Amino acid sequence: MLENWVVMPTCLPLVRRRCHTCASERFRANGKFRVNANHKVIDAWLLALCTVCGDTIKLTVLERMNVRSVRPELLDRLHDNDPGLAAELLQDPVVRRRNRIALDWDNAWRLDTGGSDHLDRDVIDVSVRFAARIPVRPVRLIAEGCGLSRAEVGRLITEGNLVSAVRLSGRLSGDFTFTLKR
Numbered sequence: 001m002l003e004n005w006v007v008m009p010t011c012l013p014l015v016r017r018r019c020h021t022c023a024s025e026r027f028r029a030n031g032k033f034r035v036n037a038n039h040k041v042i043d044a045w046l047l048a049l050c051t052v053c054g055d056t057i058k059l060t061v062l063e064r065m066n067v068r069s070v071r072p073e074l075l076d077r078l079h080d081n082d083p084g085l086a087a088e089l090l091q092d093p094v095v096r097r098r099n100r101i102a103l104d105w106d107n108a109w110r111l112d113t114g115g116s117d118h119l120d121r122d123v124i125d126v127s128v129r130f131a132a133r134i135p136v137r138p139v140r141l142i143a144e145g146c147g148l149s150r151a152e153v154g155r156l157i158t159e160g161n162l163v164s165a166v167r168l169s170g171r172l173s174g175d176f177t178f179t180l181k182r
């Protein structure tokens with residue numbers, strides 16, 4: 001039987017960028033946007049606050065766009081400070097590149113294993129799905145999901161009792177499957 005695990009975001013990831021006021025390197029988006037429409041030209045930013053001093057930075061979402069070229073649905077969501085939109089934009093590689101930011105997902109996700117029945121079985125096949133592209137170590141996920149230490153997971157890999165089509169030692173942010181024999 002195939003087990004289905006899901007890596008789920010629990011809140012917005014932190015934004016990694018150096019604060020010019022206090023030299024902290026983490027900002028928290030609070031889901032608020034600022035929109036500036038001037039005649040037919042529109043700019044929009046996602047606001048983020050320094051986690052130490054509270055200084056605000058603006059992350060560019062739209063830059064001098066013609067209002068008519070922006071989808072009305074997107075405009076509504078910007079004006080409504082749609083919290084889901086902040087999550088979508090932070091996960092958009094184009095937005096991250098444009099603003100030269102990276103994300104910090106520590107403490108912003110959880111692993112949902114759908115119960116503990118699999119803990120008793122000798123052999124389990126697990127499909128891991130990522131609800132967002134959250135970079136995590138498979139070794140850590142498997143240890144948490146199977147109630148093992150990371151050292152035990154490492155030993156199972158070495159012994160050939162934990163196998164996958166992907167490399168389990170680095171970080172992943174996309175779906176994968178594995179088979180574990182105890």
Ligand SMILES: [Zn+2]
Nearest residue numbers: 019022050053
């Ligand atoms: Zn600061």
